[in-house]
Amino acid sequence: MNKVVKDPAAALEGIQDGMTLMVGGFGLCGIPENSIAQLVQMGTKNLTCISNNAGVDDFGLGLLLQAKQVKKMVSSYVGENDEFERQMLSGELEVELIPQGSLAERCRAGGAGIPAFFTPAGYGTEVAEGKEVRVFNGKPHILENALTADFAIVKAWKGDTEGNLIYKATARNFNPMMAMAGKITIAEVEELVPAGTLDPNQIHTPGIFVQRIFQGEKFEKRIEQRTVRTKQ
Amino acid sequence: MALDKTGIAKRIAQELQNGWYVNLGIGIPTLVANYIPEGIEVEFQSENGILGMGPFPFEGEEDPDLINAGKQTITVRAGASFFDSATSFAMIRGQHVQLTVLGAMEVSQNGDIANWKIPGKMVKGMGGAMDLVASAENIIVAMMHSNKAGESKILKACTLPLTGVGCVRKVVTELAVLEIRDGKFHLIERAPGVSVEEIISKTEGDLVVPEFVPEMTL
Numbered sequence: 001m002n003k004v005v006k007d008p009a010a011a012l013e014g015i016q017d018g019m020t021l022m023v024g025g026f027g028l029c030g031i032p033e034n035s036i037a038q039l040v041q042m043g044t045k046n047l048t049c050i051s052n053n054a055g056v057d058d059f060g061l062g063l064l065l066q067a068k069q070v071k072k073m074v075s076s077y078v079g080e081n082d083e084f085e086r087q088m089l090s091g092e093l094e095v096e097l098i099p100q101g102s103l104a105e106r107c108r109a110g111g112a113g114i115p116a117f118f119t120p121a122g123y124g125t126e127v128a129e130g131k132e133v134r135v136f137n138g139k140p141h142i143l144e145n146a147l148t149a150d151f152a153i154v155k156a157w158k159g160d161t162e163g164n165l166i167y168k169a170t171a172r173n174f175n176p177m178m179a180m181a182g183k184i185t186i187a188e189v190e191e192l193v194p195a196g197t198l199d200p201n202q203i204h205t206p207g208i209f210v211q212r213i214f215q216g217e218k219f220e221k222r223i224e225q226r227t228v229r230t231k232q
Numbered sequence: 233m234a235l236d237k238t239g240i241a242k243r244i245a246q247e248l249q250n251g252w253y254v255n256l257g258i259g260i261p262t263l264v265a266n267y268i269p270e271g272i273e274v275e276f277q278s279e280n281g282i283l284g285m286g287p288f289p290f291e292g293e294e295d296p297d298l299i300n301a302g303k304q305t306i307t308v309r310a311g312a313s314f315f316d317s318a319t320s321f322a323m324i325r326g327q328h329v330q331l332t333v334l335g336a337m338e339v340s341q342n343g344d345i346a347n348w349k350i351p352g353k354m355v356k357g358m359g360g361a362m363d364l365v366a367s368a369e370n371i372i373v374a375m376m377h378s379n380k381a382g383e384s385k386i387l388k389a390c391t392l393p394l395t396g397v398g399c400v401r402k403v404v405t406e407l408a409v410l411e412i413r414d415g416k417f418h419l420i421e422r423a424p425g426v427s428v429e430e431i432i433s434k435t436e437g438d439l440v441v442p443e444f445v446p447e448m449t450l
Contacts, residue, residue, distance in 0.1 A: 101321030
């Protein structure tokens, strides 16, 4: 089954105002740069974006925020972005903050057909407000619902024409779960190869979860915190 | 004299035990990795998907695809592995990680911790902190005893939105090592040259002080 589309425009076809998108990445690591640039160009508005972070002011999802295309962000950590903080504190932007592990599991559950699950994370905090509490093994847990999205946009290192994906290092992060949870999942890859090239033993995301795949034209891969040591 | 951040990290490093998997939070906790006692072998877990995290890369060898939870460029040690975020938090929630070290804005005497939000001022989000504190069996909080205005952060009850309830057992500050038991802080050690009186005066929560309080050895 050939899932290849020719460019980001073809990949993102059908994304409309008001839709819910999952966007992979942790910080600026493993984000679908080419698709985000395309979204900015499309100017799609009132988006709900489910993504662990919100990028920085001038890169990643920060670009969508700057263009006021996002109505609501669902994230675990949104520091490092002044425009985000301004929009949130002024009430322009709706924000739902979710513990990182719950966010990952809610995406996984959404893709795995599990409607909800209990977790101890967030019990006794604001996150638990309005949620069912149940005690297991003497410990209180809260009920968290699964998340799905109209489109999930993920980024992988290598992919094949069947949509099988391999990620590199910590650029994997939320991408595999989000790939599972999108009604339509778009994968942007650094290297697109013919089916049969990748070792089936090494596939991280099986192609069944991916509907469209394309090779990104270029990847800036900006580093958020460059930390080094000097050779002795 | 009160400890600096390095001193706090050195003291916490003394808690490490052979064979532990350890998650270090952002800030002072990250420094703990620099002071692993001799003969102790631990593996560092980073919640964005690494077991076996190593030191910062040499200049020119940074890999944008390889970062830690603080978004810093990093390396991995021999025997490291990468995984997705759901697997990472399965390790945390499933109590496969033996020690969590994290920072805090406030800690209370029943073990509550607040470290993610100042209403109306700062909302960065909880990241993985709520998952970590809710599940970890062994949590050490690395923090300063007072805020910049000189107000105690070691409290009867937290005033800021909570990250977790009743989860902290040990706190290491620039002044002291405290344990939390029976709804009270217990003074275990004091920083070199710091008096018990100073610790008492800077602790708002109920503090149990034994007759003899040893000095830390760093």
